[in-house]
Amino acid sequence: MKFRIGRILVGATALASAALAMTAGSASAAGWDHIFGPNVEGSSGVRVYVQEHGDVVKLCDTKADGYSAQLEVYEDGYSNASYYMTVTTGAGTCKTHRASDGAKYNLDENNGVSFGFYGKGPESSANWENND
Structure with missing residues (x-):
């Protein structure tokens, strides 16, 4: 027994x-406030994670397709990008920026933030109101 x-x-x-x-x-x-990723009509192989507190933006390449994951971050419209990110190290790898990395990564509070992101295929986009 x-x-x-x-x-x-x-x-x-x-x-x-x-x-x-x-x-x-x-x-x-x-733990992420927003997660943006490939949709049926948009770019594949890219996932974007956002934490509003601390303005943390993480870009990941999710597909072994020979294309880099790329991201453009815009504040209040699509006129001039605040900054760009590119992940060139292959599928399963990511790159992160946060407000503490410098002034251009510190996104204005109570302002619209927009992304253009792409890998293989057409550009996808997302936006939100940065309230934190």
């Missing part, structure tokens, strides 16, 4: 560990 209880405890521990690992993965994606 002891042997059977031991197997049950080992199985329960493994199951709890797997559940914890799955929860941790979900929580990291949930």
Whole structure:
């Protein structure tokens, strides 16, 4: 009987560990205020993550297709880009900028922010009101 209880405890521990690992993965994606990615008509192989507090912008190349992930960040319209980002290191790699990296990365509060991002295919875009 002891042997059977031991197997049950080992199985329960493994199951709890797997559940914890799955929860941790979900929580990291949930930590972003905005996630923009490829849509059916837009650019593929690009994902953009944004945290408004601290103006953190993360650009990731998500597809091994020979194209770099590129991002243009605009404040209040599409007239002049505040800054550009490019990930050239291949699928599964990312590049991050935050307000603490310098003045051009510190996006104005209570102002519209727009992105143009692309990899393979046409440019996709997204925008939001930066309230943080």
